[in-house]
Amino acid sequence: MIVRHLHDIIGTDYDVDTPNWNSRRLLLKKDDVGFSLHDTIIKAGTETQIWYKHHVEAVYCIEGEGEIELVDSNEIYRIEPGMMYVLNGHEKHLLRGTTDMRMICVFNPACTGFEVHDEEGAYVSTHS
Template identity: 75%
Template sequence: MIVRHLEDRIGTENDVATYTWNSRRLLLEEDGVGFSLHDTVIKAGTETLIWYKHHVEAVYCIEGEGEIELTETGDKYPIREGMMYVLNGHERHYLRGTTDMRMVCVFNPPCTGREVHDEEGAYAASKA
């Protein structure tokens, strides 16, 4: 059994921050459960290009408002508390925070913990 508290991850190597988001990694590849779990804050007034070409991501918004826009179609979906989306087709997208948004994110394959988006908006492929 694994038990962790968010406050114990904040300010550690498991708290990865960029200009547009801050991801507190709660479960990682090394935990051996087949997925990773992140508590992520998307910062208000920011836009991030994301393309998880090597991962499937499920996202559940627990706080805040924003928008996801698919780059291929231009389709836009408002994000608010209680909304969930899954990037099961590896959709390239823009993620915009109108306010700070707090998101619970699940990745398969699991992340190692230090990932940040590359120039294409992707995380590197898992080496496992």
């Protein structure tokens, strides 16, 4: 059994903070459960280009407001608490935070914890 508390992750290597988002990684590939689990803050007033071409991501908003725009279709979906979306088609998208948004994210395959967004918005590992 794995037990972790968010307050124990904040400020560690499991807490990745960027200008647009802050991802607190609760489960990673090394935990060997088949997926990773992240408690992520999307910062207010930001827009992030993302394309998870190597991962499927499920996102559940628990706080805040914003929107997701699918790049290929220009469809825009409002994000608010209780809203869930899954990028099961590896959709290129723009994620915008109107306010700080707290999102619970699940990735398959599991993230290692060292991923950063490349110029296409895809996750690539900084470690092999």
